[in-house]
Amino acid sequence: MPRLLTLSDIPGCMLLKDAAGWNQTEQDWRNLLAAAPEGCFGIDCEGRLAASASAACFGRDLAWIGMVLTDPAYRGRGFARLLMERCLESLEGRGVAWAKLDATDMGYPLYRKLGFEDECAVERWARPPGPVPDPPDPAQFRPWEVADWRVLDCQAFGADRSSLLPLLAFEDAAAVPGLGYAMGRPGTRAAYFGPCVATSGEAARDLLSRFLSLHSHETVFWDLLPHNQAALSLAHRFGFERRRELIRMARSVAARPAEFLHNDAYVFAIAGFEYG
Template sequence: MSSPVFHNFPGNALPGDDPLLIRPMRTEDLPLCRRLVSEAGWNQTDEDWLRAMKLDPDGCLVAESGAAAVGTTTCCRFGETGWIAMVLVDPAYRGHGIAGKLVQHAIACMQRAGVKSIRLDATAMGQKVYRKLGFREEYEVIRYEGIAGEEMPGNALQTVLSTDALMDEVAGLDQKATGTGRRVFLENLDMTKASAYCLKTDHEGKPEGYAGYRVGRKAVQIGPAAAFTEHAGRAVLDTVLGGFRGSACLIDIPAENKPAIRWAESRGFKIQRSFIRMYLGEKPLDRPDWIWACSGPEKG
């Protein structure tokens, strides 16, 4: 486990002059995580936090001031690429640099582990913090929200589980689009019953698109999804959406993927907000025009 690290703030930077302790996250922190998500109006569930702790137990962090746990962040490493997410601070403790210290600690953890490209999806509130730490803007990700229509088709494509041989095809397709080997994450979504994947193949049986989902606290998060053609992208997203007729849904789409945006708007989805995908270190080599739905801000 990571060793706790103290960051001291001068004067009255923190209530009560307490030092800031950053320590590894534990399952006992779930009530804190749940409260911070609810206060921020985010969509993550306890299962999302547990998944983060399973995938990278040393990279999930909690900030403490005195006896109070006041902030969180998570890391997830895929080889030389890492993601920072879930940077949340108790409203009563904001404005004291806690978010920045959490991110600094997360960066240090990943750099020690050999991560060369650190990425995150920044909210409007977080962008200033990340720029000060050296992050650069990569591209915009637009969040759409809507209700899955009752007229959506049922599952017309092949369903793939983590135990299937075709999971190799799903993971390979995902890696071509994201530039990152995320198989362990994709398998975990299925093994925890958070998702199953639909796979679209061409007339020769070669994979050309896939999509998954997870059920969140407030809505179904459509994604991850990747496709090489517009026809495949529309097919896999329609298939996933068809499994949640009448349900509130969210989907995060790179602004550069115009066909995916046209699909979302054609299905009645509206823009909720946007994120800026940012990176520190080596520039990632992904294909946002092939990314039809991100996994959410937690894993890209």
């Protein structure tokens, strides 16, 4: 039966994500547990953690479901379905209006059965190590502060992420005053660029170029919404290659919720498949 995950489950969580070849670190799990202390669930089988799922709430407007993982040895026993049902039940209990997620090919059939509908494509792009042409002037960047970006981030994403973003900003966050911000964090397979929210392609370019200059010796992953043409052209220009496509899906949780408004033209990098 599903139970709440705690910090002591992190080694088991890392085994689950390693089996799927994902990029999250132990710190990512700590962040998720801090952002969603009542929304991270697991199922034990034969004395070990066999499956996981998380639902991080952004106020009552939206929850993001992620880390839906079942150990390969325990797949096909209904664990992912049980965990998804537990997540949705907890969101209903908390009066959340909408749930969204980024679906892999393996997860997609389950989410369709649970009433999620396609919203758009979301893609993983990767850049191999290498020099960055024309790095920007460091003087134009400022430290990231939640108070400066709360309104713009909310317009872009559609819900208030001010409880999550400070957790993600611990490593590498910068802003171009008035125009946009970007964050990055380590991964087990590659450095991760995102989230990045900006009102102009030039600001996003400078923030990306800054991040790549600091991580030119590493592979960098960047998850973007390909209908944001400005993001797509930056990915080509900076030598990224498309690796995977997922489907962003949405489902109402409350009865007849208000339309969920967001502006993907400002979203240059998502925060992660597990956060949106």
